[in-house]
Amino acid sequence: MSDRIYEAFLRQQFEAGMALADSSDVLDLTSLPGSEPPARYLAHFSGRKGLVRDPHGGIVEFDKFVVGICFPEDYLRRVNIPQIITYLGPHPEPWHPNIRPPFVCAHIEPGTSLVDILYACFEIWTWNLFATGDEGLNHAASQWSRKQEHSRFPVDRRPLNSPLKKSVE
Amino acid sequence: MSPRSPDWPSLPSARAANRRWRLGLPPSRAPTAMRGITSRMSFPAGPTTQLAPFANCSPPPWTPAIRGRRTHSKMKPNSSPDSRRRSPAHGVPCVGAHLVVLGVGGNIGSHLIPLLARLPRVKRLTLVDCGRYEKKNLLSQAINRSDIGQPKARVQARRVRGINPRLELVSIVDRLENVPLGYLRGDVILACLDSKESRRCANEISWRLGVPWIDAGVEPSLMLARVNVYLPAWDQPCLECGWSERDYAELATLHPCDDVVAKTPATNSPACLGALAAALQAIECQKLMAGQTAGALIGRQVLIDAATHKHFVTTFRRNPECRFDHATWKISALCQMPQDLSIGATLQLAHRSKIPAALMFGGIPLVKRLDCPGCGFSLRVFRLQSRLRKAEHFCARCGRQMLSAGFHIKTRLSRADLGPGDADRSLSSLGLRAGDVISLSNGADDKFFELGTGIPSRPRTTKPVHRRHS
Numbered sequence: 001m002s003d004r005i006y007e008a009f010l011r012q013q014f015e016a017g018m019a020l021a022d023s024s025d026v027l028d029l030t031s032l033p034g035s036e037p038p039a040r041y042l043a044h045f046s047g048r049k050g051l052v053r054d055p056h057g058g059i060v061e062f063d064k065f066v067v068g069i070c071f072p073e074d075y076l077r078r079v080n081i082p083q084i085i086t087y088l089g090p091h092p093e094p095w096h097p098n099i100r101p102p103f104v105c106a107h108i109e110p111g112t113s114l115v116d117i118l119y120a121c122f123e124i125w126t127w128n129l130f131a132t133g134d135e136g137l138n139h140a141a142s143q144w145s146r147k148q149e150h151s152r153f154p155v156d157r158r159p160l161n162s163p164l165k166k167s168v169e
Numbered sequence: 170m171s172p173r174s175p176d177w178p179s180l181p182s183a184r185a186a187n188r189r190w191r192l193g194l195p196p197s198r199a200p201t202a203m204r205g206i207t208s209r210m211s212f213p214a215g216p217t218t219q220l221a222p223f224a225n226c227s228p229p230p231w232t233p234a235i236r237g238r239r240t241h242s243k244m245k246p247n248s249s250p251d252s253r254r255r256s257p258a259h260g261v262p263c264v265g266a267h268l269v270v271l272g273v274g275g276n277i278g279s280h281l282i283p284l285l286a287r288l289p290r291v292k293r294l295t296l297v298d299c300g301r302y303e304k305k306n307l308l309s310q311a312i313n314r315s316d317i318g319q320p321k322a323r324v325q326a327r328r329v330r331g332i333n334p335r336l337e338l339v340s341i342v343d344r345l346e347n348v349p350l351g352y353l354r355g356d357v358i359l360a361c362l363d364s365k366e367s368r369r370c371a372n373e374i375s376w377r378l379g380v381p382w383i384d385a386g387v388e389p390s391l392m393l394a395r396v397n398v399y400l401p402a403w404d405q406p407c408l409e410c411g412w413s414e415r416d417y418a419e420l421a422t423l424h425p426c427d428d429v430v431a432k433t434p435a436t437n438s439p440a441c442l443g444a445l446a447a448a449l450q451a452i453e454c455q456k457l458m459a460g461q462t463a464g465a466l467i468g469r470q471v472l473i474d475a476a477t478h479k480h481f482v483t484t485f486r487r488n489p490e491c492r493f494d495h496a497t498w499k500i501s502a503l504c505q506m507p508q509d510l511s512i513g514a515t516l517q518l519a520h521r522s523k524i525p526a527a528l529m530f531g532g533i534p535l536v537k538r539l540d541c542p543g544c545g546f547s548l549r550v551f552r553l554q555s556r557l558r559k560a561e562h563f564c565a566r567c568g569r570q571m572l573s574a575g576f577h578i579k580t581r582l583s584r585a586d587l588g589p590g591d592a593d594r595s596l597s598s599l600g601l602r603a604g605d606v607i608s609l610s611n612g613a614d615d616k617f618f619e620l621g622t623g624i625p626s627r628p629r630t631t632k633p634v635h636r637r638h639s
Contacts, residue, residue, distance in 0.1 A: 003494040034581075070575035073532065076492040077369065077409065077417060082425045082542075083534070083575040102574040103425035103542050110417040111492070137426045137542055 006076055010037040013071070013114035017041065020115050024161050027118065039071045042088070043118055049156040050125040051095040059095050059144070061155065065125045066090060067104060069117055076111045084108055085121065097136030097145055098124055105137050119160060128154040265292035266458045269355035269380075271345055271362055271371050274298045274321020276436055276443035277385050277450070278361035279311040282325045284451035285359070286332040290458045293337040294329060295355060298322040299344045309440050345370050347555050350378060350500075350531060351604025351619045357457050358382035359450055363436060366421050372408035372493070376401040377531075377606075379497040381467070383453050384408065385446040389438035392476040394446040397485075398453050398466040403495050406468050410488035417492070425542040425572055445473060498615075500606055502622035507601040510620070513592030516584055519609040519616075527581040529615070531606040535599065538577035543569035551591065554578065556600025581610065596620065 014037050021029035026047050031038035045065040052062040068086040075084070085104040087094065098105040106120040123129035130153070132142040145153070268285055272278050273296040285291060298321040302312055316324045322340035329336055341348055345367055358380050360371040368384060375382035384397045399407055449471060456465040470483045487495075503510075516526040533555050539548045541564035550561055554573060564571055579586060601607065603621030610616075 003496075005490065005492055005494070040575075068576045072534070072575075072580065078366070078420055078422075080423045082423065082572040083578060086574040086576040088576065098426065100425075100542055100545060102540055102576070103572065105424055105426040109414075109422070110420065111414065134426060 003073065006073060007037065009076060009111070010035075010039055010071060014038055017114040017118065020118060020161075026122070026160055029118070039073075041069045041114065043067050043069060043121065045122060045125060048122065048126050048158060048160075050127065051155055052091040053093040053095045062091050062094075064090055065094070065121075067121050069114065071114075079108050079110050079112075081105065081108050085117065094125075095138070095141050095144075096124060096127065097130050097132045097138050097142040099141075100137040103137055105131075122160045123154075126154050126156040128157075266290050266357065267293040267295070267355040268454065269295045269297070269353050269358045271297050271353075271358065271360045272367065273325045273361065274300055274302065274306075274310065274312075275361055275363055276309050276387065276438045276440065277446045278321075279325065280440070280444040280447035281359065281361055281385075281450055282329055283311070283332055284447060285454065286329040286336060288451065288455055288458070290455075291336065293339075293355070294326075295339045295341065295352060296322045296325055296329075297341045297343070297345060297348055297353070298325075299342060309436075309438060309443065311440065311444075344555075345374070349602050349604030349620075350374065350606045351622060353380075354378050355380060357454050359454060360384045361447070361450070364421070365416065365419060368408055369420065372399065375399060376407060376493070376495060377498045378500075381457055383450050383457075385450045387436060387438045387442045387446050389436060389442060391474070392442060393472060393474055394442055394449065395470055395472040396446060396449040396453055396466065397470045398457070398468070400462075400467045401495075401497055403497075404487050405495075406485035406487050407491065407493055407495060409493040410491045411485055412492075423572075442475065445475065449473070498606065498608075498617040500617040500619050503607075503618040503620055504622070506603055506621045507596035507599075507605065510596050511592065512582065512587065512594050512596065512599075513584075515596065515607070515609075516582075516592070527583045527610045529581050529608045529610055530599070530601065531608065531617075532580075534573070534578040534580050535582060536573040536578050539571040539573055540577075541567060541569055541571050543567045551594065551599065553600040556602075 014031060017029050021027045026045055028044040028046070030042040030044070032040040032042060034040060043066065045067075047063055048065075049061045049063050050065055051059055054060050066088040068088050070084060070086070072080075072083060082103050085106060085108075087099055087101045087104050089101075092101065094101065104121065104124065106117070106124060108117060108120070120129065130136075130145060132145055135142045268291055270278060270281065270285065273282055275298075278298070282294075282296070285294060300321050302310075302316045302319055302321055302324060304317055306312060307314065307317070312324060320340075320342040322342050326338045326340040329338060339352065341352060345362075353374055358371065358375050360368060360382055362368050362371060362384075371382060371384070374380075379401050381398065381400045384399070385395065387394050397408070399405065401407075453466050456462075466482075468485055470485065472481045472483070474480065512528065515528055519526040519528070530553055533553045536550050536552055536554050536557065539550055539557075539561060541547070543564060544567040546564050546566045548561065548565075548571065550557070552558070552561065557571075562571060563569065584592070596607070601620060605620050606617055607620060608615045608617045
């Protein structure tokens, strides 16, 4: 790898991402091999509730969520959001206007940090963040969310950072 | 590996054609497809001995300014005529220049083309534009009513033929990022583009190939016309050196929830302003071709305020924190067509060169699975992202654009990533074409190869690709 700016960015993201994972009992962040510093991560969220659709069509709470995050070599210069965040399960039918496996629609600009992406994923999963404009990715979930009382959202108000662990600056 | 290695046989006819070419002789009676770029496509044939001046040029010395131009590789038995010419960036007059014009049909491009056709040192023009003329273009672009509905690149090629029938012409109707880099390897690249993303792409192409590029733009509300000249080198400013975070944020972003793809808004600039920018661009191009690098606008911008009759010259500096790596590729020619070369053989080539094998495709990711964000339909593919077939672009069930997720693409392909039978796939089955650049990497060192360059082939007009893009 000869791009020093990109390499420095990746190193910074690795350090900040791991620091966030250390400070949280919800997030488990794993860097995947392939490049050094790592450009691909698996983020396991557990212990915070989101919504999924069960096999009978009911909307129920579920507390596990895994996303893959990739930083392509031109990530600092252009962004193709489907290639940055990938929904990896474990539930096959997450229920959110901005999630349709394997896609998660979040606001990302060139150079958006790993920590910001992790927070965005977490807020989407817990329904702190949802956008139903243009019906989003999951039209049925968009329509469903408009019929719900506002007080129902977010589904889980607890933060990503655990108050018992050291906070990240 | 020896240049005469039986693994990479050279074609005798290709060598003969190149030898005749260098000597200024007309091509032999070989099939047209084997005659190299001296053939004229569908345009009236001019004397093929026009290329004789190339023979008078000695090979350029190795300088950073011309890194990335075709190098003499051990794997390439016959040197290309292009490698025997002086680069305008080198400060030496360039005889028989090859100009590449990106965005030929627009407000600036349609005025630039006739000017370039009349320049004395130009021998070859490559015109790239994916668009077609519409009725609204009549007011701002130099076209006729009969041109409406036709591909812009072909309309402009026809105009050039009317002005200077001796010019060699290649018109490419495709998006810039889909065009093989080898087709864009000229002496000067002139960009008349209308979006930031296209300019970013042109900047990257210019740096990768080591070819100077001239960018032009207009701002109709303030009656401004500007021209920038960039000379690819490590210490030279590029387009992105002047960009801030906001500029990057303004680039078009592909969201999976976007069903309707945003189109670049038209500038609606008056034709006279486009003509002014085009004239400035042609003047700078002439200077570069004449080797007047001191007087040229390298690393600078000239902006003309037509409203107040003022002009401003701004000098740019290399931004040490520029997000673009400013790397110029040292591209060697590979005397193999993509259909004749399998993935396994390419990786084996790296093995023989003692490079641990990882194959890359010039920054284009390889897609292994496509998903429809509308209905969830998924499709297994094994093809480069920008070279997907029409049937793979859109969902067979709902017609929405298929997308690839980050964990279903590969930017580096090693033997471990290959499934059964994948090693026998040809590079053309991935969507690679002659002129495309591939690289073999060991993580620290990359070696770049241009496919099919040792074999003279007839320049082709690529077929139009009708797709929805962001």
